[in-house]
Amino acid sequence: MTFSLLHATDFADRLLYNIVPPLKAGMIVLADRFAYTAFARDAARGVDRRWVRELYSFAVKPDLAVYFRVPIEVSTDRLMARRVKLKFYEAGLDMGWSSNALESFRIFQGKVLDEYDRLVEEFGLSVVNAVGSITEQQRTFRKLVSQHLQIEETDEQLDEQLA
Amino acid sequence: MNSLTSSSPEAANTIRPGNYYGNGIPYLPIDGYPGKIIAIEGTDGVGRSTQIRLLREWLEVQGYGVIETGWTRSELMQPTIELAKASNTLNKLTFVLLYATNFADRLEKEIIPALKAGFIVLSDRYIFTAMARAGVRGVDRTWMRNLYGFAIAPHLVFYLKIDEKTLIRRVLQSRGMDFWESGMDMKLGDDIYESFRAYQRSLLREYTSMADEFGFRVLDARRKVDVIQDELRRQIGAFLAESDAASQPASP
Numbered sequence: 001m002t003f004s005l006l007h008a009t010d011f012a013d014r015l016l017y018n019i020v021p022p023l024k025a026g027m028i029v030l031a032d033r034f035a036y037t038a039f040a041r042d043a044a045r046g047v048d049r050r051w052v053r054e055l056y057s058f059a060v061k062p063d064l065a066v067y068f069r070v071p072i073e074v075s076t077d078r079l080m081a082r083r084v085k086l087k088f089y090e091a092g093l094d095m096g097w098s099s100n101a102l103e104s105f106r107i108f109q110g111k112v113l114d115e116y117d118r119l120v121e122e123f124g125l126s127v128v129n130a131v132g133s134i135t136e137q138q139r140t141f142r143k144l145v146s147q148h149l150q151i152e153e154t155d156e157q158l159d160e161q162l163a
Numbered sequence: 164m165n166s167l168t169s170s171s172p173e174a175a176n177t178i179r180p181g182n183y184y185g186n187g188i189p190y191l192p193i194d195g196y197p198g199k200i201i202a203i204e205g206t207d208g209v210g211r212s213t214q215i216r217l218l219r220e221w222l223e224v225q226g227y228g229v230i231e232t233g234w235t236r237s238e239l240m241q242p243t244i245e246l247a248k249a250s251n252t253l254n255k256l257t258f259v260l261l262y263a264t265n266f267a268d269r270l271e272k273e274i275i276p277a278l279k280a281g282f283i284v285l286s287d288r289y290i291f292t293a294m295a296r297a298g299v300r301g302v303d304r305t306w307m308r309n310l311y312g313f314a315i316a317p318h319l320v321f322y323l324k325i326d327e328k329t330l331i332r333r334v335l336q337s338r339g340m341d342f343w344e345s346g347m348d349m350k351l352g353d354d355i356y357e358s359f360r361a362y363q364r365s366l367l368r369e370y371t372s373m374a375d376e377f378g379f380r381v382l383d384a385r386r387k388v389d390v391i392q393d394e395l396r397r398q399i400g401a402f403l404a405e406s407d408a409a410s411q412p413a414s415p
Contacts, residue, residue, distance in 0.1 A: 001267040001313055009260035016254055046190035054309040060258060091258055 003089070004042045008055055011035065015059060023060065035059045036067070037124065040115035045095065064148045066141060068119055068130035072110050076102065122155060134163055177317045181278075185312020191275060195316065196307065197410070198278030200315060201399060202289035205323035206366055207344050208334040209384040210391070214323070215285050217392050218399070222283055227403075230277045232269050233287035234262075241265070255300040262293045263310055270314065278315075290314050291322075291377065295369035299362065300349065319402055320377060321395060323384035327364050334359075 022029050035056040042052045079086065086101040088094065092108025093101060120127055128140050139162065176185065203211045219229050243261065257397050277284050290311045334340060345355050346362025374381060380398060382391055
């Protein structure tokens, strides 16, 4: 609970200082994770789903929300390849499911991914298959954003920009 | 926002003392815990801490285990709250959420373990202070009630009620008016006296509006310390006798 509420406090602070002012000025705000991360992570920790959604009802609804989906094996492989040391909470070590960080990460993030799948349906998140190459993902991502902003661009133009 | 209507009139009927108000904390079931929560509410300067000190002594003499918990006393959050207050970066939403975090920490780390172990938890203020402060600042009432849906309904809530005039004299006599207690963040005016008066008046209105909804036992805080204490002891004594009798197996 405290974990969930601390994050909500941090989010409220960023919302009011960093998100709302540029929106009012007509700018585009790119948010690297949003309230959905909290919905998934907190529910995976056993917090009541409805309560978390109500908690974040002060948040603005994003015009476009994109979820980069990878299977758990891919994400662990990527992290291991970079020899990232798993963070305590990211690995869900606070839950006491396993004392092995990687094992705990698998269990915890597995639950988080299940929660995301619920969210995709509930909030209509656009899904990008994040298994592919960065270029492929970026292409899909740009298409989604262009469609949303009604920017007319052909595949060729997109490819040129990425070349 | 800002509506003065109380959230749901049927809420009072569904409150079960010793259980969560809302859906609670799913990973912490508290059914059947033997402890009790007794909350003493009221604005600053009504004499809560004096009454709690006396109650504690009285309860301990009778053999009850007692712990005290108070507002912003969480080990985790107190330094953060003090820092945020001092740096003037808080807005009403972050203010509300920091207090809720503090409460959640105390609930999980102090209150629930004490209830499980059969202690009497004397709470110097409970969630109602947060609700009153947020209500005055125009935070949505339904949202606030949902936010504190993880809180446990106390077995008894005493509200030490005072009027504005008596309160002002008491506060001035003791430690004077401070920035937050005067609601200076609400920019009601530059004059701290006027601001204190206006702010405390609306706070009192908020408490009154919650009295029915949350089943407050209202006590007149203008009376002498020992008169109030006697009344508290009488009501708490009756409640404890009743619940002790209920938990004892019938003698053969």
